[in-house]
Amino acid sequence: MLRLAHALDGQLRAAMARAFPEAAAQAQAADRPFDPQLAPASKPEFGDFQANGALPLAKPLGQPPRAIATAIAEQLAADPAFLALCLEPQIAGPGFLNLSLRPERLAAEVQARLGDPRLGVPATEDTTPVLLDFSSPNIAKEMHVGHLRSTIIGDALARVLEFRGHPVLRLNHVGDWGTQFGMLITHLKQEAPEALTTADAVDLGDLVAFYRQAKARFDADEAFQATAREEVVKLQGGDPVSLKAWGLLCDQSRREFQAIYDRLDIRLGERGESFYNPYLQAVVDDLRAAGLLVVDDGAGCVFLEGVSGKDGKPLPLIVQKSDGGFNYATTDLAAIRYRFAPPPAGDGAGRVIYVTDAGQASHFAGVFQVARRAGWIPAGARLEHVPFGLVQGDDGKKLKTRSGDTVRLKDLLDEAVERAEADLRRRLKEEERHEDDAFIAHVATTVGLAAVKYADLSTNRITNYQFSFERMLALTGNTAPYLLYAVVRIAGIARKGGDLGGAAGATGAPAGGDLSFSEPQEWALVRELLKFDAVIAEVDEELLPNRLCSYLFELSQVFNRFYDQVPVLRADGPARSSRLALCRLSADTLKLGLGLLGIPTLERM
RNA sequence: GGGGCUGUAGCUCAGCCGGAUAGAGCGACGGUUUCCUAAACCGUAGGUCGUGGGUUCGAGUCCCGCCAGCCCCGCCA
Numbered sequence: 001m002l003r004l005a006h007a008l009d010g011q012l013r014a015a016m017a018r019a020f021p022e023a024a025a026q027a028q029a030a031d032r033p034f035d036p037q038l039a040p041a042s043k044p045e046f047g048d049f050q051a052n053g054a055l056p057l058a059k060p061l062g063q064p065p066r067a068i069a070t071a072i073a074e075q076l077a078a079d080p081a082f083l084a085l086c087l088e089p090q091i092a093g094p095g096f097l098n099l100s101l102r103p104e105r106l107a108a109e110v111q112a113r114l115g116d117p118r119l120g121v122p123a124t125e126d127t128t129p130v131l132l133d134f135s136s137p138n139i140a141k142e143m144h145v146g147h148l149r150s151t152i153i154g155d156a157l158a159r160v161l162e163f164r165g166h167p168v169l170r171l172n173h174v175g176d177w178g179t180q181f182g183m184l185i186t187h188l189k190q191e192a193p194e195a196l197t198t199a200d201a202v203d204l205g206d207l208v209a210f211y212r213q214a215k216a217r218f219d220a221d222e223a224f225q226a227t228a229r230e231e232v233v234k235l236q237g238g239d240p241v242s243l244k245a246w247g248l249l250c251d252q253s254r255r256e257f258q259a260i261y262d263r264l265d266i267r268l269g270e271r272g273e274s275f276y277n278p279y280l281q282a283v284v285d286d287l288r289a290a291g292l293l294v295v296d297d298g299a300g301c302v303f304l305e306g307v308s309g310k311d312g313k314p315l316p317l318i319v320q321k322s323d324g325g326f327n328y329a330t331t332d333l334a335a336i337r338y339r340f341a342p343p344p345a346g347d348g349a350g351r352v353i354y355v356t357d358a359g360q361a362s363h364f365a366g367v368f369q370v371a372r373r374a375g376w377i378p379a380g381a382r383l384e385h386v387p388f389g390l391v392q393g394d395d396g397k398k399l400k401t402r403s404g405d406t407v408r409l410k411d412l413l414d415e416a417v418e419r420a421e422a423d424l425r426r427r428l429k430e431e432e433r434h435e436d437d438a439f440i441a442h443v444a445t446t447v448g449l450a451a452v453k454y455a456d457l458s459t460n461r462i463t464n465y466q467f468s469f470e471r472m473l474a475l476t477g478n479t480a481p482y483l484l485y486a487v488v489r490i491a492g493i494a495r496k497g498g499d500l501g502g503a504a505g506a507t508g509a510p511a512g513g514d515l516s517f518s519e520p521q522e523w524a525l526v527r528e529l530l531k532f533d534a535v536i537a538e539v540d541e542e543l544l545p546n547r548l549c550s551y552l553f554e555l556s557q558v559f560n561r562f563y564d565q566v567p568v569l570r571a572d573g574p575a576r577s578s579r580l581a582l583c584r585l586s587a588d589t590l591k592l593g594l595g596l597l598g599i600p601t602l603e604r605m
Numbered sequence: 606g607g608g609g610c611u612g613u614a615g616c617u618c619a620g621c622c623g624g625a626u627a628g629a630g631c632g633a634c635g636g637u638u639u640c641c642u643a644a645a646c647c648g649u650a651g652g653u654c655g656u657g658g659g660u661u662c663g664a665g666u667c668c669c670g671c672c673a674g675c676c677c678c679g680c681c682a
Contacts, residue, residue, distance in 0.1 A: 327680065365609090458619095
């Protein structure tokens with residue numbers, strides 16, 4: 001209903017200008033034009049939209065707000081375009097203007113969506129790439145619960161932005177460079193030298209164990225430490241043997257990451273920290289040329305504006321260590337510069353989004369400030385940190401295993417699927433249903449992974465969230481299984497003989513040329529379905545996937561009320577075809593919406 | 606010490622540019638099935654929106670103080 005809302009907004013502005021010409025002209029001249037404050041109705045009984053714009057005008061106009069609302073309503077009633085859209089505007093409360101769309105307009109909107117694969121969501125014409133930096137695990141370490149949110153939230157945001165029509169560059173900024181490689185390579189060279197000369201000679205197997213061994217030796221053995229430090233220098237100097245060892249470690253990690261991404265159906269292009277290695281020196285040189293670089297205590301710093309430390313002095317962002325080496329701030333700056341730079345020397349992005357935990361907020365604030373002051377962010381471009389909170393256990397503390405270790409992402413996904421399977425088998429037994437193993441495996445996998453994703457996405461990402469298998473896999477409430485079940489119910493109607501008219505956009509005659517609705521549950525469903533486009537636009541703008549989750553949950557609830565109280569297959573004539581049309585649009589909306597969250601749906605479960 | 610985030614029903618959480626009587630789910634209690642999967646639906650109870658001020662026609666939302674929890678703060682990412 002974005003289009004209708006936009007039309008109404010224009011009509012309201014015109015009505016306000018006609019009702020109060022002098023004041024409106026003055027406000028316009030002062031660059032503070034009257035705002036009708038059009039918003040979706042806060043309650044169904046208020047209609048479809050409400051305009052609150054009369055209230056703030058009471059003081060400047062010196063009139064009671066209800067009188068102002070009345071004057072606007074009179075002007076609206078004189079506008080044929082408005083009357084074509086809405087019923088008589090109602091004035092309520094202190095001066096709210098309640099607007100109800102004409103039923104035939106609502107039905108026409110539904111009709112239009114039945115043949116539209118985009119379900120009313122306009123495609124953007126902006127072809128400037130959006131760059132999304134997410135997931136970003138470290139080489140030679142396992143993906144753990146800390147990577148869960150970045151990966152899932154980043155993917156969902158990427159899907160929404162792609163659906164809007166933006167070219168999206170999904171980048172995995174893996175930790176594939178840095179001092180930890182000194183000890184890893186040294187350990188590899190000493191433990192498995194044959195790996196460096198013979199292809200596939202060694203299966204590194206459990207990289208985590210390998211990392212632990214290397215770390216243990218590094219901590220205990222001074223000679224090893226010295227060798228490891230030399231190894232870092234060799235690697236950064238481009239020594240072929242060191243590079244070979246580095247490549248082996250990266251390949252192994254990459255395979256393990258990819259297994260997780262495949263399982264979660266996440267597409268991601270790798271471009272690790274090492275990619276920016278050739279650009280680091282230039283970053284520091286440019287900062288110096290721009291007059292931003294200050295050498296303090298031997299380290300190259302840019303002092304931040306508006307951020308002061310303990311003693312009240314500005315806080316530095318260190319971009320070159322006193323030993324001449326670079327650090328993560330340097331890499332992040334090089335990445336920003338490259339990403340905004342026009343091709344072929346850069347990505348030419350118009351919007352760069354980082355999906356990382358909230359603990360890095362001040363780091364990014366500093367890096368962004370320096371990039372801005374260095375002039376690397378083009379006018380009109382957007383640079384955003386999309387922070388998220390911690391994953392906590394039932395105890396409200398950071399999620400750990402019973403033994404106190406970090407939870408491996410693989411184990412977490414396994415457990416979700418196992419629990420989903422156990423629950424499914426228990427219910428099949430109870431209901432005396434019989435399904436083959438392939439069905440059970442497919443449903444358990446889909447439900448288990450959907451539950452993990454949905455639980456993560458459905459809470460506002462800024463706050464910490466409490467991880468609970470029990471809650472996320474519950475069949476009732478705001479959970480993936482509840483939403484999936486709504487889709488299954490619609491599929492059931494189709495199986496039992498309801499012709500839903502095929503997929504959206506199919507050439508087959510859209511169900512019922514004339515839609516007619518009579519029941520309040522039908523109208524409630526119509527209104528809910530038509531909100532989809534606005535929700536997508538909101539997620540695009542605010543990067544909050546939980547808004548889409550809330551919407552899909554409410555849509556499922558409204559659908560279930562309709563399903564419960566309004567017969568579909570047992571109706572006949574236009575009522576039957578109209579209800580089938582609502583079923584189809586509900587299924588299409590739920591499938592598309594869940595798809596944008598990275599969650600596939602089921603026909604039966 | 607400085608900065609950030611959080612604090613809403615017993616529990617988990619929504620709450621959009623400041624708008625009408627603060628919402629949902631779970632849990633609790635009560636009801637609904639010759640009918641498209643009851644994995645559902647209907648109803649009841651449950652609130653000092655951490656706290657004290659301020660701004661405003663109007664504050665959970667904006668501003669200031671305070672309290673509590675978590676996170677960050679020069680060469681790790």
